[in-house]
């Protein structure tokens with residue numbers, strides 16, 4: 001918790017504390033003046049005294065109000081700033097996570113950590129700056145002043161304080177573990193909800209709405225059940241404290257009345273004593289609220305820290321090599337490349353070797369799970385090779401800044417992701433300075449020009465979140481165009497032609513061949529027809545390259561390739 005809260009500004013926090021100190025001092029001083037006004041003004045009928053002290057009390061009250069406002073302002077501002085800072089830090093950290101790390105946490109948990117967990121810490125920070133300081137000062141100050149007013153009456157506290165400790169302790173004992181578990185349950189609700197939203201089509205197609213609703217209901221019920229339980233327990237706090245406060249009041253009045261009758265105590269002092277007693281009990285209540293909230297926020301702070309303290313598994317070298325666009329000089333080399341996922345027993349890619357030069361097309365083909373996407377992800381360093389070397393334009397890609405490397409690569413992922421906005425904004429994601437002409441040229445190569453032209457708003461047509469208002473094939477073509485808009489030495493298409501019909505697929509490949517002549521193209525595909533013209537075809541089987549060559553060579557002498565090819569096309573189509 002301290003690690004997280006330390007990120008707040010010391011100056012603002014100090015200002016909040018100073019204002020709070022003024023407020024507490026004013027609040028502690030007022031009962032003393034009330035006692036004076038009663039004993040010296042009211043009892044003796046001294047109207048001047050009442051006016052004078054009354055006036056001073058008004059001024060002190062105004063100071064108390066200003067101090068309370070100042071404290072609230074700085075406490076709120078600093079806690080909000082801390083929240084903003086934490087959200088930004090988590091976001092930046094998560095943005096740089098490798099695909100592996102991202103998968104370990106899961107999107108739902110990262111969202112809960114950025115929103116709910118940060119809110120918990122923010123709330124405690126605000127409370128800390130308001131109550132955490134107020135409560136102890138008030139407790140000590142009020143105890144001291146009460147003792148000064150009448151030492152005999154403090155014996156009431158011998159009964160009251162143990163009672164308060166038992167009541168508050170009991171409530172905390174039951175509530176704190178429940179508060180802790182609520183954070184995990186919030187995570188679970190977010191996870192299920194997110195999964196259901198992203199998988200809504202599958203859920204409907206399989207008629208699993210009821211099953212999913214039950215799953216969500218169960219998590220929701222579990223969370224609500226815990227929340228009700230914990231709030232019921234905490235709800236006892238108020239009536240219990242009111243009971244104790246009333247009891248204290250009666251005790252003080254009972255003993256105080258006797259002392260007044262014996263002329264050992266003045267009425268004003270008794271009234272002041274009652275106010276101090278209430279302040280002592282309120283301080284206990286504030287402290288107990290802090291003790292209830294801190295463990296819950298501690299759980300949140302731990303979850304935030306877990307993300308912030310992650311060491312990135314893919315980092316830039318301290319003195320990276322400089323690289324720039326090579327155009328016709330581009331080269332790509334895989335030298336004994338192996339890759340293993342962190343939690344896997346076997347290699348996902350084993351001993352991959354090849355060389356490609358500017359203008360060439362490298363194709364990767366293989367069955368599902370053979371390692372094709374893994375291969376594609378190694379190129380922009382979304383994963384880091386376990387051993388061996390990948391060289392782009394002669395540079396080991398581990399020696400280049402990730403940013404510089406990715407500037408040289410046009411990447412089309414397996415799932416075409418578009419962002420909410422317009423087609424033009426999505427296209428400019430690839431190159432912010434792309435001219436109108438460049439955008440249309442990229443759309444033309446990607447075979448997306450026609451359908452964009454047909455849309456009433458053309459490039460200004462609206463794109464829904466994830467590109468939901470486009471067909472799978474249209475999304476793929478827009479994602480391809482977005483990558484092509486970028487001047488790159490290497491274009492990677494991870495199964496990016498799979499949703500295209502054969503004719504569009506062929507036209508696209510032809511356009512790529514004609515228009516993108518200098519760059520190296522890496523095409524991952526399941527369809528032989530997509531990669532027939534490639535200069536180098538790598539056939540993957542369980543992560544191993546079981547064939548390497550051109551379509552003709554492989555068709556003549558590679559059994560795996562023959563099996564794939566003959567299962568998809570007729571013999572005459574393969575020539």
Ligand SMILES: Nc1ncnc2c1ncn2[C@@H]1O[C@H](COP(=O)(O)OP(=O)(O)OP(=O)(O)O)[C@@H](O)[C@H]1O
Pocket residue numbers: 100103341342343344348366367368369370371372373374375
């Ligand atoms: N994050 C991961 N952690 C552990 N193993 C993984 C992970 N991602 C993929 N794998 C495993 O690595 C192997 C290769 O997966 P990859 O996604 O590269 O296959 P693919 O050829 O692209 O398959 P597909 O054509 O179905 O997309 C598979 O056995 C898969 O189970």
